[in-house]
Amino acid sequence: MATIDIARRVYDHSWKLDPIVRSLLDTDFYKLLMLQMIWGLYRDVRADFTLINRSHSVRIADEIDERELREQLDHARSLRFAKKEMIWLAGNSFYGRHQIFAPDFLAWLVDFQLPEYDLRREDGQFVLNFSGPWTHTTMWEIPALAIVNELRSRAAMKGMGRFDLDVLYARAKAKLWEKVERLRKLPELRISDFGTRRRHSFLWQRWCVEALKEGLGEALLGTSNVLLAMDTDLEAIGTNAHELPMVLAALADTDEERLTAPYRVLEAWERYYGGNLLVVLPDAFGTTSFLKRAPDWVADWTGFRPDSKPPIEGGEEIYTWWRLRGRDPREKLLVFSDALDVEAIESTYHYFQGRVRMSFGWGTNLTNDFEGCAPGPRDGLKAASLVCKVSSANGRPAVKLSDNPQKATGEEAEIARYERLFEFEEPSRAKVA
């Protein structure tokens, strides 16, 4: 006796929009931590963000309907923090600390709204820019990426039958569970979901996080997604991102000031946060350069997050630096978060086990790995390398070098200028691969 909920069926028929982002908490935790600091210290800075598709062969504007993209972005702009979300932000403890968000910041957050966007098509790509106060544009990064990625998934699945979809998700679930079973063999693993921005869809990310929770138990530290952290009673995970040194470097009036930007960011951060939130992201203008010039107190921070070198090479460089600075790496933390798949997690885990504390921030390969899952070829289901980066601050161009030239962002002349200034060492091709 199959009973059909007629009202629901009719409601489903009459959908105008199936919103992708339904809450302002559906973002990465580091955005809120950074926002509090930006709001506190850089309230008057204007910062522009730009969507960048590093996968040039993927012509996103041919895959996605512009009207649908606008509807989703408009819907995200209609969101406000809900009352229960504000109460949770105020009442929950993060990284073991109560009231990490100050009452005056939260009072400001109540009225927060995503600012306007500027969208046009150009040569098969969308040019999507967010201009305005840094306190607002910064918050577009994650929802913009999640929206574009999920619209790509939806487009790729358009026309698939009920059965094809069933097989697609059955395979993706089976595939993820194979990974969980492999990771379960690493007894001291500490891992988090970092997959919001590149996720296949919100519902799929939620399934993946629940799978990790069920399968890995204590090994799962939490999720970077604040909404999922709240809904599934997991820890919200994340610290800071490249945009902080990028903006401070862009605002610098002299090269000398620019060279100190990465460390001034850390000084400011330390005034706001402590303990396990003291994780250095060293690669904005090259890790080697960063370590060479770093004041000694940087070595007192809890850990580093190498983000653009191969994990063992990147971790080893920091490990050696700690030893040179007279610190015991066994008391330090390395957070690996770049391009992780199960093989990379396993090899990195075994390489550093016992030498340093480790955790892994698992992104694209967790929440958007549908390779081999579709009954036929579906290129659109392959995750594209999309980012949303700050492009200028108070009208001055912003630059990111990172340790991988393919991940550099900014105008070419500016990149070259930064490379000279920070004495950027071009890594060999072999190292990048």
Add this chain to the structure above:
Amino acid sequence: MATIDIARRVYDHSWKLDPIVRSLLDTDFYKLLMLQMIWGLYRDVRADFTLINRSHSVRIADEIDERELREQLDHARSLRFAKKEMIWLAGNSFYGRHQIFAPDFLAWLVDFQLPEYDLRREDGQFVLNFSGPWTHTTMWEIPALAIVNELRSRAAMKGMGRFDLDVLYARAKAKLWEKVERLRKLPELRISDFGTRRRHSFLWQRWCVEALKEGLGEALLGTSNVLLAMDTDLEAIGTNAHELPMVLAALADTDEERLTAPYRVLEAWERYYGGNLLVVLPDAFGTTSFLKRAPDWVADWTGFRPDSKPPIEGGEEIYTWWRLRGRDPREKLLVFSDALDVEAIESTYHYFQGRVRMSFGWGTNLTNDFEGCAPGPRDGLKAASLVCKVSSANGRPAVKLSDNPQKATGEEAEIARYERLFEFEEPSRAKVA
């Protein structure tokens, strides 16, 4: 906005029974074909059927609650053919023939009800017997097996969490789809679902049949399950079974009469059916004996269904016999239906391709392969070798030898008598394996 159908939720809470068999059409098609003949020719014969568990190590009565088993059997007894089912049986064409079921047979079928059963526990097993007119007891075979098998599945899954179940079925779906993709590479494959009796559950069988329909297209001839054939617009597939020669041999007054029983079955069958329904099941008392004594007209039948020798060996024996009898095997059909997995289908297909027409009846390995699918070990999910066989006719013991001594049924002394009479050749162990 998740809307919950409150009425449905309450209804789900208040379930007394989730019936396994919900229609008398939820049986194998050959049962109906045989029933028409039994009703026409052997209306007064009494035949007893018995559930036999060949997997002695599986203690079914310890796995399944007796009360639940009784409730399911009682529910099956409450069923009658529905009006639309009768109309479909009368109006549909089967094997290309209209009105395969005569009006007087259908008129009798309207009031059909499964007869009483006799159930008790003995040493960890259920002793389940069906006594009465052959026209009624024969119809218990499939529902009884389906009920016991699905109750085993349910027992094995009891206590599994929502997530464990999700992974279980995701893996089983992915696993089946790998098989579909392999089978798709056999361009002239003809295959049918024969998995009703051993299925994991009704819903799972339905999913499997839909998967084959979607994935194999024309290569799927149909399903032996009459209900699924009706509901999914597939052909109902099946011809005849061992019970026919078993009963006729049991009823024989002399050894001479007993030796002719398999051929008298075919003569009777031919009066009822023709064309592609003329498929010989030769192994009731040993294929070699059957072929040796077969009248020449048997070689005129459309095909054979070797059912208890390894497929290549069994097929080759019949192939050679056709040639000895001067028939062209390329015009003949071999239906393989015993213990098929994908490897066996592939090797048999390649072996006989171009030499003889073939089709495959795929059973347990299609509808009940959950090996490696459960997150933890779940022995109860492994299909047991359960059968439901005629044990006596008009009080005389019935025997099946088959080509595989492990599949023989009947009293030991009777089996020995039949082996002598039919000059049964014990196959070497190597051949059986």
